[in-house]
Amino acid sequence: MKKIIYLHGLESEPGGPKVSFLAEKGMVYAPAMDYETLDLHEFILTLGMPDLIIGSSMGGYIADIIGSHLGVDVLLFNPALHSRSIEVEFDDEDPYGNEYDKRTIILGTEDDVINPEVTKSIRPKWDNEATFDEIEGMGHRTPLDVFVNMYNKHA
Numbered sequence: 001m002k003k004i005i006y007l008h009g010l011e012s013e014p015g016g017p018k019v020s021f022l023a024e025k026g027m028v029y030a031p032a033m034d035y036e037t038l039d040l041h042e043f044i045l046t047l048g049m050p051d052l053i054i055g056s057s058m059g060g061y062i063a064d065i066i067g068s069h070l071g072v073d074v075l076l077f078n079p080a081l082h083s084r085s086i087e088v089e090f091d092d093e094d095p096y097g098n099e100y101d102k103r104t105i106i107l108g109t110e111d112d113v114i115n116p117e118v119t120k121s122i123r124p125k126w127d128n129e130a131t132f133d134e135i136e137g138m139g140h141r142t143p144l145d146v147f148v149n150m151y152n153k154h155a
Contacts, residue, residue, distance in 0.1 A: 002026030003050045005066075007033055007059030010085065017144050025151070026051070033059060038088055040095065044069060052155055055079060056142060057114065062088070064096075064103070071099035075154055077106045077142045078114050081122060103130045104154045106146075108138030 004026050008014055014032040022028040029047070035058050044066055053074045055063025060079025067074035088095075107116035120132055133154070135146055142150075 002052065003048070004028045005047060005050045005053045005063070006030040007053070007055040007063050009057035009059050010035055010080075012056065012059075018142075018147050021144070021148055021151070022054070025155070033062070035062070035088055036086055038062070040065065040088065040090055054151075054155075057140065058084065058086075060105075067103065068100055069097035071101050073102040073104075073155075075104050075106070075151065077147070077150070078108055078111050078116070078140050079105060079119070080114050082118055083114055104150075105130055105132050106142070106150050106154075107132060107134050108140060108142070109134050109136050110138060111140045113140040 002025060004022050006019055006022055006028060008030070014030050019028055019030045040062070047066070049070065050072055053063040053067050053072055055061070055074070056077040058080045060076035061081055061084065063074050064076055064079055064081065105119065107119060109116060116134065131154070133150060138146060
């Protein structure tokens, strides 16, 4: 059974229909996240070894970092790789590791919170093969049908 971690966005609540959908696909861990007090090192130690990490917005940013340390596939929805309203404290200046497997980034073309064009233009040192999938007309929030379709396509 697939082990999936789902990290919600900054202003979102844990649970909901996306987590219910994921629970049909495997064992899902979808904790309540407080990004302002997150100790990333401690959090990674609690995760074990998932098969997939999914994150949305700020959760996408954190999922991206965790995936780079664990070598786990990540599916990121409008990740806050830039333009974050808060900054997470890290022990190191560069929080990224270099153990990537598959990295898929889903972008809403109408996202007015995290500019998708900026997201496509940044390339961290380890990112040579991220897959981008753009959803025409989607804003920052990901509708359930898009979430399900992108999971089925990329997970």
